Amino acid sequence: MGVNExxxxxxxxxxxxxxIQxxxxxxxxxATATAEEVTNFFNHDCKNNQQTHRRIIN
Incomplete structure (x- = not known):
């Protein structure tokens, strides 16, 4: 089952x-500076916590 774009x-x-909230x-x-923070969050925090997120979801 795929998720559409x-x-x-x-x-x-x-x-x-x-x-953010x-x-x-x-x-x-x-907006540019906030976008940089969003990028850093996804690139660093989400990638580094991938295992933790999988455990929480499952």
């Missing part, structure tokens, strides 16, 4: 909004 986009958007990602003064 629209659903992936919506899930990523929702996850990002929740992460819960102070997991810092909201910066500009």
């Amino acid at each position: 629209s659903a992936k986009y919506q899930l990523a958007k929702t996850f990002t909004e929740l992460a 819960n102070d997991l990602i810092d909201k910066r003064a500009t």
Whole structure:
């Protein structure tokens, strides 16, 4: 069962909004700076915690 691109986009958007609201990602003064924080979060925090996320989901 695959997930279509629209659903992936919506899930990523929702996850990002929740992460910002819960102070997991810092909201910066500009959209560009905030986008850099989002990128850092996904590249570092999510990748490094992949095993933990799998345990939580399963």
